[in-house]
Amino acid sequence: MKYKNIPEMFFSQVKKYGNRVVQRYKKDGRWMDLSWNQMKDAAEHVGLGLIELGLKQKDSVCLLSENRPAWAHVDLGIISAGGVNVPIYATNTPQQVQYIVNDAEAQYLFVSNRIQLDKVLKVRSGVPKLKKVIIMDVIDANPAPDFVMTLDELRKIGSTAKDRAALDQRYQTTQPDDLITIIYTSGTTGDPKGAMLTHRNILSNCEDIASYVPIDDTFVALSFLPLSHVFERTAGYYTMLFYGATIAYAESIDKIVDNMAEIRPHAMVSVPRVYEKMYARILEGVETGPATKKKIFYWALNTGKQTMPYKLDGKPLPLLLKLRYALAMKLVFSKIRAILGGRLLFFVSGGAPLSKELGEFFYAANVTIIEGYGLTETSPVLTVNPLGKMKFGTAGKPIPGCEIKIAPDGEILARGPMIMKGYFKKPEATAEAIEKDGYFHTGDIGFLDNDGYLHITDRKKDLIVTAGGKNIAPQPIENMLKMNRYIEQVAMIGDKKPYCVALVVPKFDAIESYAKQNNIAYKDRRELVESPTIIGLIQGAIDGVNATLAKYETIKKIKVLPNEFTQETGELTPTLKVKRRVIMEKYKDAIEGLYAQ
Helix, strand or coil: CCCCCHHHHHHHHHHHHCCCEEEEEEECCEEEEEEHHHHHHHHHHHHHHHHHHCCCCCCEEEEECCCCHHHHHHHHHHHHCCCEEEEECCCCCHHHHHHHHHHCCCCEEEECCHHHHHHHHHCHHHCCCCCEEEECCCCCCCCCCCCEEEHHHHHHHHHCCCCCHHHHHHHHCCCCCCEEEEEECCCCCCCCCEEEEEHHHHHHHHHHHCCCCCCCCCCEEEECCCCCCHHHHHHHHHHHHHCCCEEEECCCHHHHHHHHHHHCCCEEEECHHHHHHHHHHHHHHHHCCCHHHHHHHHHHHHHHHHHHHHHHCCCCCCHHHHHHHHHHHHHHHHHHHHHCCCCCCEEEECCCCCCHHHHHHHHHCCCCEEEEEECHHHCCEEEECCCCCCCCCCCCEECCCCEEEECCCCEEEEECCCCCCEECCCHHHHHHHECCCCCEEEEEEEEECCCCCEEEEEEHHHCEECCCCCEECHHHHHHHHHCCCCEEEEEEECCCCCCEEEEEEECHHHHHHHHHHCCCCCCCHHHHHCCHHHHHHHHHHHHHHHCCCCHHHCEEEEEECCCCCCCCCCCECCCCCECHHHHHHHCHHHHHHHHHC
């Protein structure tokens, strides 16, 4: 590897780029810039401050914060001091925070603001080994306990530390196979497990990703997925530092499109859920617009789809098609690209399968989405669709150093330098997950095609086996349904049942607009989703997809829900994947009702 550890990589880049901008964030309506030198000072002061407080090499430090520049400063400070960063999702409950702090045996915990601090205060008696909580924001008028200090206070301690060489000594003696982080899985069943990742794991990913996805120091990347998740942390943070790119932090998921227009990024890492929302927003604008606009849009989209075989094979377009595509670009696609900032080279999608239709739609509209695949335990990237040689509907090819094989039962197994060291303090779970020959059990079902591209069928634990013994993969069917302009989310149910049913969350903006146009009166969303006309509208979408499926795969009955699945209510993971078992428990009565009818 080019570097021994992540801090060595970072400090090497600082020497190269110095006063160039590396981080951008919005404050009081204005975008603010931080240079590599400023980031280095912030990180060093955190690291030296922790050493002064008593942090030892290989000690765990927890970090509970939303995305912000200080997340990276604290992270680099922890790992430069030889510590192990244990991130905690900002959406976690006080009890989840307590579990992770105790299991990781952390003595120090960073929090972003008073909201996160209050979570810790609620469980303070349950985290007896915790010595100090460091808060990034200025503490409000309420007096803080003695064990709480501000990040500015810690940095001041670090900036006046007498032994300045201590930090250099720590990171220079950190070995490639030393832990950089313990990342706790979302724990949809039982307690979460801490995946132990090393500097080698992460660095191998940083180097290998670029073999399929070109990144350089002219890049500006927009960051919004939680840095607590390994996908954003590796692909949207460490990899960008590795290649000298600038990272801009989005204000929120609701502000992504606005921030893209302001920042004009070259790349963004995201999950399919966000691209589905973009697709829905584009389609809604078209469908509710004038008939002429609608006709031009679909003509342009059809033209874009006709160019795809030529573009993917690297062949020139026939003259007539080239002229039509140029006109489609001018009339339609340039406007979509302008909304996304105008200089986007590609999106990166991971965390869940991207539907083939969605990838093709954006590619036809001259917006490239590169899909990859991996897990927390694999640092995370295992496969990537090579830019320019993409195969939509697949997770791409294994990155250099990654070996993929398919087990007899269809499970995807992976081996390589990106595979975790194991689960923290869980040798039995580690032995179950990693074979003696190094192959990791992903828990996903799939296959490799003749060109070496990986196809993901579904999560092994999510596969539906009906009472008649038929195996059904729900995710591809759910993805097809989510392409409908009236459907937001779907959870397909049917394990050990005679047939499949579905819980459907509608796109409320779309059905509210439909209700208005068709004079459907309703008091609230509950009454709206119980309207026979709205149920019929959703059922029409279900029937359309059912017509493409085998009889045993079809959805026989539906329940339209009045509320979205969210992280806050527990139905979604931090990367916005459906927690099927949580949903089945939460909507148990509704599901039983569908089978009782």
